[in-house]
Every structure is written in structure tokens, then in C-alpha cells.
Amino acid sequence: MIAPMVSAEELRKRVDALPRQNFAILPTGLQSVPRLAALAGVRELLVKRDDLTGLALGGNKSRLMEFILGEAVAEGCDVIVAGGGGEQSNHAVQCVAAANRVGVDAVIVLQSRPGARSNGNALLHEVLGGHTVWIDSDPQMQDRTSAGAHMHLEAERLRAQGRRPYILESSLHALSVVAYVDATLELYGQVAEAQTTPTRIYVTSEGAALGGFLLGSRLMDLPWEVIGLDWRPTQSGTSARLLSAISAAASALGVSNPVAEADIIIHPTGGPAYGVGSAQSWEALLAAARLEGLILDPVYTAKGFAGMLEDLRERPPEPEQRIVFVHTGGVGAVFAYEAELRRHVIKSASK
Numbered sequence: 001m002i003a004p005m006v007s008a009e010e011l012r013k014r015v016d017a018l019p020r021q022n023f024a025i026l027p028t029g030l031q032s033v034p035r036l037a038a039l040a041g042v043r044e045l046l047v048k049r050d051d052l053t054g055l056a057l058g059g060n061k062s063r064l065m066e067f068i069l070g071e072a073v074a075e076g077c078d079v080i081v082a083g084g085g086g087e088q089s090n091h092a093v094q095c096v097a098a099a100n101r102v103g104v105d106a107v108i109v110l111q112s113r114p115g116a117r118s119n120g121n122a123l124l125h126e127v128l129g130g131h132t133v134w135i136d137s138d139p140q141m142q143d144r145t146s147a148g149a150h151m152h153l154e155a156e157r158l159r160a161q162g163r164r165p166y167i168l169e170s171s172l173h174a175l176s177v178v179a180y181v182d183a184t185l186e187l188y189g190q191v192a193e194a195q196t197t198p199t200r201i202y203v204t205s206e207g208a209a210l211g212g213f214l215l216g217s218r219l220m221d222l223p224w225e226v227i228g229l230d231w232r233p234t235q236s237g238t239s240a241r242l243l244s245a246i247s248a249a250a251s252a253l254g255v256s257n258p259v260a261e262a263d264i265i266i267h268p269t270g271g272p273a274y275g276v277g278s279a280q281s282w283e284a285l286l287a288a289a290r291l292e293g294l295i296l297d298p299v300y301t302a303k304g305f306a307g308m309l310e311d312l313r314e315r316p317p318e319p320e321q322r323i324v325f326v327h328t329g330g331v332g333a334v335f336a337y338e339a340e341l342r343r344h345v346i347k348s349a350s351k
């Protein structure tokens with residue numbers, strides 16, 4: 001183990017030593033959005049375009065899948081068993097797309113919910129294929145254990161057929177956090193090249209992306225604050241779960257974990273419920289589209305963006321400061337929210 005405070009070169013070597021499949025278009029862009037910066041009241045707002053990773057409709061999970069499938073393929077697995085979310089799951093879509101890309105099968109466990117939307121990611125998922133196993137619903141997406149238990153049953157069934165399954169119980173996994181340590185290195189290189197230093201990184205995450213930015217930033221002692229933005233009402237135990245994934249990621253990289261639970265900042269913006277927009281999130285979605293042509297999604301990034309605006313109002317930065325918002329994707333879900341978009345967004349804008 002080496003002590004905390006690792007050079008970027010050393011961290012790059014450690015990340016690159018792990019097995020990986022390359023299918024995302026990286027680095028993702030870092031784009032200045034001056035009209036949204038004016039709205040946010042900051043000198044410069046930069047959007048890290050992780051929505052444009054190039055796999056299916058892109059998003060944060062493409063990065064994760066490079067390392068997860070890297071390990072799966074290195075272990076000789078021929079089918080990935082994953083999922084856990086609902087019919088609009090971006091994770092499920094990305095798992096199947098990544099598996100297709102690498103040439104392994106995908107079995108996806110999903111929770112069926114009353115009133116499920118068949119458009120958007122659900123449609124995309126069907127187009128991409130894979131085998132879906134439906135289990136009973138959990139509206140707030142809290143009980144991952146029952147989805148995990150079903151994944152193990154599926155894996156048993158597959159093993160009995162002579163298959164070699166790789167089980168990904170949750171997207172919160174050591175290698176997912178590593179993927180966002182890799183993203184931190186990428187962002188660090190981009191801001192160094194642009195000779196600019198952001199002071200806050202905002203990301204719609206209470207999981208891997210937040211964990212990776214925190215771990216990478218602390219290991220390299222980068223001069224910015226990392227703030228997670230909730231996409232559902234705050235759950236108990238979130239920080240403890242995240243910390244344990246961060247520790248596992250640090251072990252995978254062979255470094256000590258410099259992140260403490262107190263370092264995990266998550267701004268609560270996920271109300272009123274998972275997948276249900278708030279007045280602020282619809283407004284944020286509209287502002288990004290109308291000011292910059294930037295499409296946020298109703299489930300995750302519009303809530304995150306609204307939370308960032310709120311945090312900037314509550315804790316205004318110094319006038320010279322630059323801010324980064326990481327756009328984690330989710331665009332496929334937009335098309336499943338046609339009714340709400342018409343009701344809340346398009347109508348209110350044309351008043």
C-alpha cells in the first residue's frame with residue numbers, strides 16, 4: 001500500500017493496470033455553457049459531457065461497464081447477470097449494449113412497476129435485446145437485495161447449463177468507482193490543459209460517480225470540492241454504503257483510502273420521489289434546453305442540475321470561481337416522459 005496523495009502519473013498507471021474493454025468514446029468533452037453560467041450566477045460553468053460516451057445513447061454507466069466487462073472477460077465469463085432497477089433503467093440499457101459490444105450475453109433482472117412506461121429506455125432495451133427477468137416492484141428502488149437474490153438464482157440456472165455468469169448485483173461496485181477515478185484523471189488533464197481550475201465539481205450521483213470523483217480528487221489532492229446531487233429522497237445508510245465501495249476501489253488500485261464518511265457531501269434534491277419530477281427539476285430541464293440546447297433527463301440530471309442551482313444560491317461561490325457539472329446521461333428516458341414534458345415544460349414555456 002502507498003500513502004494517500006498519489007501523483008496523476010502513478011494513479012494513471014494503477015488504473016491502466018486493471019483489465020478493461022474499450023468501447024466508450026473518451027475523453028468526453030468539457031464544454032463551457034455561458035448562458036447557463038449566467039443563470040447559475042457563476043463566472044464559468046463547464047459541462048462534462050458524460051452523456052456523450054457513444055454507447056447506445058451514452059451516459060455514466062458506459063464508463064463503469066468498461067471495467068466490469070474487462071474483469072468479466074478476463075475471468076472467462078460468457079454472460080453478465082445485472083440490473084436491479086425499473087423499466088426505465090439506464091444501467092440495464094448500458095449493460096446490454098456493452099455486453100453486445102463485447103460479445104457476451106446479458107440477463108437483466110428488472111422490477112415491474114404498476115403504470116410502467118413502455119417507451120424510452122424500455123423500448124431501447126428491447127431493441128438491444130438480452131434476456132429480461134421481471135420481479136415484483138419496489139417503487140423507491142430501495143430493496144436491491146431481492147433483485148440481487150434473483151440474480152444469484154439466474155446465475156445458478158446458467159451454471160447448470162454450463163455457462164459462466166458474471167454477477168453485477170449493483171452499479172455501486174469497486175470497479176465502477178475506479179471508472180470514475182479514471183474520469184477524475186481525465187477531467188484533471190482537461191482543466192490543466194485549459195489552464196483553468198474549477199472549485200466545485202457537481203455530479204448527479206450518490207454512488208459510483210460521486211465515489212470515484214471523491215477518491216480520485218483526494219488521492220491527487222485536487223483543489224476542488226466534490227458535491228453529489230441526489231436523484232431520489234435521501235436514504236439512510238447511503239454514505240456508509242458509498243464509503244465501503246470507495247474503500248474497495250482503493251484496494252483494487254493498491255492505495256490507502258483517504259476518504260472519510262464526513263467528506264461525502266450529497267445535496268438533497270431528489271424529491272418528491274424516484275422518477276417523479278419537481279417544479280425545480282422541470283424548470284432546470286427547460287432552462288438547459290432553451291438556453292444551451294442541452295438535453296437533461298427527467299429522472300436524474302434535471303434533478304441534479306436543479307440541486308446545483310439551489311446549492312449555488314445557498315452557498316454562492318466567489319465571483320471568479322469556475323464550476324463543473326457532470327452530465328451523467330439518461331437521455332433515453334426523455335421519450336417516456338412525454339405527458340409530463342407537455343404538461344410541465346412545454347406548456348409553461350409558451351405561457
Ligand SMILES: Cc1ncc(COP(=O)(O)O)c(C=O)c1O
Binds near residue numbers: 091206207301328331
Ligand atoms: C443518467 C444517470 N445519472 C445518474 C445516475 C446516478 O448514479 P449513481 O449510481 O452514481 O448514483 C444514474 C443511475 O442510474 C443514471 O442513470
